[in-house]
Amino acid sequence: MHAERRFWSTLAIALISLAVSSRAAADTPWNKIAIFQRIESDPDKSYPLTEREGPWVIMVASFSGDKAAEQAQELVVELRSRYKLHAYTHEVDFDFSKDVKSQGSQGFHRRRMRYQVEKMTEIAVMVGNFTSFDDPQAQRTLKKIRGLEPDCLDTEKRFKAGKAEYRTLANLRRMQQEVNRMVGLEDYARGALGHAFLTTNPFLPDDYFAPKGLDAVVLEMNAPVKYSLLDCPGRYSCKVATFKGTVLIDQKLIEEVENGKKLPSRLEEAALKAHELTMALRAKGYEAYEFHDRYMSMVTVGSFNAVGTPRPDGQIELDPRLHALMETFSAEKKIVAGKAAKVGDPKTLLQIPFDVQALPIEVPHRPINSAYQRSLTSSR
Secondary structure, eight states: HHHHHHHHHHHHHHHHHHOHHHHHHHHHHGGGGGGGOOOOOOSSSSOOOGGGGSSSEEEEEEETTTTHHHHHHHHHHHHHHHOOOOOEEEEEEHHHHHOEEETTEEEEEOOOOOOOOOOEEEEEEEEEEEEEETOOOHHHHHHHHHTTTOOOHHHHHHHHHTTTOBTHHHHHHHHHHHHHHTTTTTTTTTSSTTTTEEEEETSSSSGSSSOOOOOHHHHHTTOOTTTTTGGGSSSEEEEEEEEEOOOOOOOOHHOOOOOOOOOOOOHHHHHHHHHHHHHHHTTTOOOOOEEEEEEEEEEEEEEEEEEEOOTTTTTEEEEEHHHHHHHHHSOEEOOOTSOOOEEEEOOEETTEESSSSSSEEEEEOOOOHHHHHHHHHTTT
């Protein structure tokens, strides 16, 4: 009862806030709930897909024929007005008149493939604004869409109204649904949009979908660094020193750092030591780099495309240059006959200690999609 009372109190407060300020309404989490959303659905207005509709979209249906655009528009408007979904159209032109490669007994060669239609335009209807394939909202919306039965896709209603059906392979899919029901697969593609699926936004380049890697805060931390590990040309480097600071996980603190506030003292101290050691190593002729993240800073030396070469026994033969660096910066090991090696004190430079054991690490790199997103934002 108490939990239910708290819920309704929270809802009442949210609704009051919505009434007081339209801007607050735009920012409140309640606008993610369908009954609070205001999605434009003007039948006389087009809603073309652009790169601003998120990196992931749901492919709902496609249409072809002389009135494909008309039925696609009907679906977009119904998805927006009735189901409160951000629906858009996307036009794709296909040209089958060009020569294509085909494979014969003599290998690949060019030949003219004959198609019943040499050129065709399809209109796709998509629902957008999803951040990733695993976005919970995307998965919930996809499940919802697959069970929908929009009026504009009801074949019997369309025929009675004197309208034809322009969905691509619509009849074939209806036959497949009937077969699925006959063999007991009622839950498979149960709705008129049962074949909807998640896909990438066609307006974004493939590079955008490269693994994200580092987040914006870490990139910001390393932006002013002259010898940043992010600029190391190799795939691997040798980590020689690690300096731990305060863990940076508080969202408010992260926002403050993004807005130019200084790092917390311990993290700042770790970054300063890493920077001083990097510059000292550079002065001695070493290819040194520094890197900073939310909880530590580190210094590496060297640039390698591989750690070493595989041996017949399955082990890796270390690159001699990498092995030499590990020996140079690791603590001395005292060998005593009949006993385990005893590790000495860490080596130092400018009274700044190195790690007890230098180790190879994989070099982090700036994500391509981050750079693209920044360029997109700055161009608006």
